[in-house]
Amino acid sequence: MLTLLVFAFLGLAFAENGIDGWLRYASLPRDVAAGARIPGVIIALNDSVVSPIFTAGRELQKGIAGITGVQLKVSSTTTGNTSSITVGTLDSVASAAGQVANLPELTGDGFYLDTTGSGARIIGHTERGALYGAFEYLSMLAQGNFSEVSYASNPSAPIRWANQWDNLDGSIERGYAGPSIFFKNGAVVSDLTRVSQYARLLASVGINGLVVNNVNAALAANIPLLNSANIAGLGRIADAMRPWGVRLALSLNFDAPRNNGGLATSDPFDSAVIKFWDDKTAELYRSIPDLAGFLVKANSEDQPGPLTYNRTLADGANLFAKALKPHGDGLVMFRAFVYDHHLTEDNWKNDRANAAVDFFKHLDGQFDDNVVIQIKYGPIDFQVREPPSPLFANLLQSNVAIELQVTQEYLGQQNHLVYLPPLWKTILDYDLKVEGQSSVIGRDILTGHRFNRSTNGYASVINVGTNTTWLGHHLAMSNFYAYGRLAWDPLRDETQIVEEWAHLTFGSDRKVIDTITDMSLESWPAYENYTGNLGIQTLTDITGPHYGPNPASQDGNGWGQWTRADATTIGMDRTVWNGTGFSGQYPPEIAAKYEKIETTPDDLLLWFHHVPYTQRLKSGKTVIQHFYDAHYAGAETVQSFPERWASLKGLIDDERFNEVAFRLEYQTGHAIVWRDAINEFYRNMSSIPDDQGRVGNHTWRIEAEKMTLSGYQAVSVTPFETASGRKAITTSSNQTTGTATATLDFPSGVYNIGVNYYDVMGGRAKYEILLNGQTLGKWEGNLEDKLGNTFSSQLNGHSAARVYFKGVNVEKGAVLTIRGTPDGGEPAPLDYVSILPIGRVD
Incomplete structure (x- = not known):
């Protein structure tokens, strides 16, 4: 009976859904656990259940039991047992055990971790810092690290916030993992269990603030956030997060006084408007006494703001700052994402990238000291590669925070593995050379050291949802983990971070850690290659869901994410001498580098320069041939991911x-859809062939529209490049099953068969593939039930997908048939079939 129970326990432990993320506290292998030196009791020097120190005590108890099997008691007072884990603030430890000698300097939410001797001491500069130290200690244990250590760890900056883009109806803008864990039907949800679990994950990587609702608050003005019922609900959210040291902040609708307050204006100088915000802020503090502050997006993308009333952006930010000031240390995170999205592309000088500096530089020094300018890492919008925002070099008297995005809005929407820290590090490690002095963004500017500004930091969009994976893709959680680690210490190595995360998330097997690490580090360069490289931006559909390919959408509109591509040339001229002048927004040494093609790095060439497709890169290739080669290389890299992951079967639940x-x-x-779409688009535009003959030449491919059709019809696809051969097939009606048949003229052998189809919203079509009348397999157009990206109701790059049937014996002359049965608005669309020799990438 005991044996059965043990195996039952192991089976349950082995079934995991991702809810614990990297905080699994999985039991160590017996031989590793034998080296653990676990003290006899936990002393948490605060017995208030809302205290992060009390939380730290319970978390240590839980973690040590899971990792080592040792059950420890938790006490709030010293016991005389020298073999103890003591966790508290410097003051509480000194009060309980006497002055702590030779303690390194602690600042902010810093902590001191000492595991020398028979016990362990975890001392926080704040209660929150003590909790962070407890998580650090547990991370060591979970990785089988029982070293004797004695060190202090201080955060690089005081602001380390997450931004949620949740709406009160329960939807999440750019959310790819289910609906909101906070809101439903216009109110705060009743069960806040997931909120507490989320706060635990945030705290474990040192994130101390959470903006709980969508920054596009003006778009949700029909559901007033700040009515009394919702303010009470927000208080419950704050209560759920408080034991984890995570403070609640809110996105505000600048026009709330007019939209929801019954006023005729939202002018920041109007006395009634000032009173509205003073009163609402006071009401919020009565429900949320430790309110972290407000996030404000104003005068951006048609949202109202102070410019609407002929006031400055500083006037608008200071309105909220003054409302917060009497209540403590609340901050206004004022977004620098202000630009005109009705620009005329015909004007060679127009450039959205110039906007942040144009709007904010002249206001430097005019913001109140509790205002922080939240600046996206690049000048456009979370693209696959951008230079750093020059605004970091132009605000010398203002508090600043960098805005990153764990949410992969333009970067595969958590369907594509894209490990983001290597991208972030291109920004954080960048030296802007302000006034000729070293000005590394992470090390010098965001720490406040360079310009003597103490209230700086980090914000990142992390749109977790109700999916137990939190982000939809288990591997996407590495970006969540890494954001917290880099906000604490921007000098940390991205390889070390992902190795650590993989160990904590999937276990100690070296093969597992190495495989996940290698794939992760290859993923961003691969994604950049098969989407948009050389600084051309991501080339996704910017007027649609920001997911699949649509390079034409970049140009011909007012959004300003232009490529200026035509039949002979491509790229934005952002030079001072001939272009938009953007390069001149950087300090002189940086500006000079980007002014000339010869000194501009190839990976940003098309960001700064408008050149012929035949322009030679430093590699010797032309721009257009680099496009072709890179898109093939990137897609090929990810073809190896499934096989490498398959090698881990049995090592992961x-x-x-x-x-x-x-x-x-x-x-x-x-990735193949992306590769073919971008290459075909630019081959068509430039009329320059691929010198390797790959683009548009698919030897192993059978176009669906060229098969023998019954109940199917050929249709054009828009944009044209998102269909092989520019056409696809759909059933003739939504009541008719269609068949597409072809006689295979390939040498007899073993093949992998790939079928490209479109999975559109509006139904769940059913498919069957047969070879000589024998069923090879079936599938359903139900990716909307399995993936979280923004889906499309049209045949395009968002809905394009592929299904595989591997290791199929094919005789020359065999008859291949695909049957498609439509459902609702999904007409069983097909694009093509690839008959691929084993090991060949389509």
Whole structure:
């Protein structure tokens, strides 16, 4: 009976759904656990259940039990037992055990961790810092690290916030993992269990603030956030997060006085408007006494703001700053994402990238001391590669925070594995050379050291949802983890971070850690290659869901994410001498580098220069040939991901293993869609062929529209490049099953068969593939049930997908048939079939 119970326990432990993220506290292998030196009791020097120190005590108890099997008692007072884990603030430890000698300097939410001797001491500069130290200690134990250490760790900056883009109706803008854990039907949800679990994850990586609702608050003005019922609900959210040291902040609708307050104006100088915000802020503090502050997006993308009333952006920010000031240390995070999205592309000088500096530089020094300018890492919008925002070099008297995005809005929407820290590090490690002095963004500017500004930091969009994976893709959680680690210490190595995360998330097997690390580090360069490289931006559909390819959408509109591509040339001229002048927004040494093609790095060439497709890169290739080669290389890289992941079968629990395997295989097909779409678009535009003859030449491909059709019809696809051969097939009606048949003229052998189809919203079509009348397999157009990206109801690059049937024996002359049965608005669309020799990438 005991044996059965043990195996039952192991089976349950092995089934995981991702809810604990990297805080699994999985039991160590017996031989490793034998080296653990676990003290006999936990002393948490605060017995208030809302105290982060009380939380730290319970978390240590839980973690040590899971990791080592040792059950420890938790006490709030010293016991005389020298073999104890003591956790508290410097003051509480000194009060309980006497003055702590030779303690390194602690600042902000810093902590001191000492595991020398028979016990352990975890001392925080704040209660929150003590909790962070407890998580650090547990992270060591969970990785089998029982070293004796004695060190202090201080955060690089005081602001380390997450931004949620949740709406009160329960939807999440740019959310890819289910609906909101905070809101539903216009109110705060009743069960806040997931909120507490989220706060635990945030705290474990040192994130101390959470903006709980969508920054586009003006778009949700029909559901007033600040009515009394919702303010009470927000108080409950704050209560759920408080034990984890995570403070609540809110996105505000600048026009709330007029929209929801019954006033005729939202002018920041109007006395009634000032009173409205003073009163609402006081009401919020009565419900949320430790309110972290406000996030404000104003005069951006048609949202109202102070410019609407002929006031400055500083006037608008200071309105909220003054409302917060009497209540403590609340901050206004004022977004620098202000630009005109009705620009005329015909004007060679127009440039959205100039906007942040144009709008904010002249206001430097006019913001109140509790205002922080939140600046996106690049001048456009979370693209696959951008230079750093020059605004960091132009605000010398203002508090600043960098805005990153864990949410992969332009970067695969958590269907594509894209490990983001290597991208972020291109910004954080960048030296802007302000006034000729070293001005590294992470090390010098965001720490406040360079310009003697103490209230700086980090914000990142992290749109978790109700999916137990939190972000939809288990591997996407590495970006969440890494954001917290880099906000604490921007000098940390991105390889070390992902190795640590993989160990904590998937276990200690070296093969597992190395495989995940290698794939992760390859993923961003691969994604950049098969989407948009040389600084041309991501080339996704910017007027649509920001997911699949649509390079034409970049140009011909007012959004300003232009490529200025035509039949002979491509790229934005952002030079001072001939272009938009953007390069001149940087300090002289940096500006001089970007002024000339010869000194501009190839990976940003098309960001700064308008050149012929035949322009030679430093590699010797032309721009257009680099495009072709890079898109093939990037897509080829991700083709290896499923096989490498498959090698881990049995080393990872089945549930998480299978879910990751599904998304990695989906990515291989969508990467090919991206590759072909971008290459075909620019080949068509430039009329320059690929010198390797690959683009538009698919030897192993059968176009669906060229098969023998019954109940199917050929249709054009828009944009044209998102269909192989520019056409696809759909059933003739939504009541008719269609068949597409072809006689295979390939040498007899073993093949992998790939079928490209479109999975559109509006139904769940059913498909069957047969060879000589024998069923090879079936599938359903139900990716909307399995993936979280923004879906489309049209045949295009967002809905394009691929399904595989591998290791199929094919005789020359065999008859291949695909049957498609439509459902609702999904007419069983097909694009093509690839018959691929084993090992060949389509």
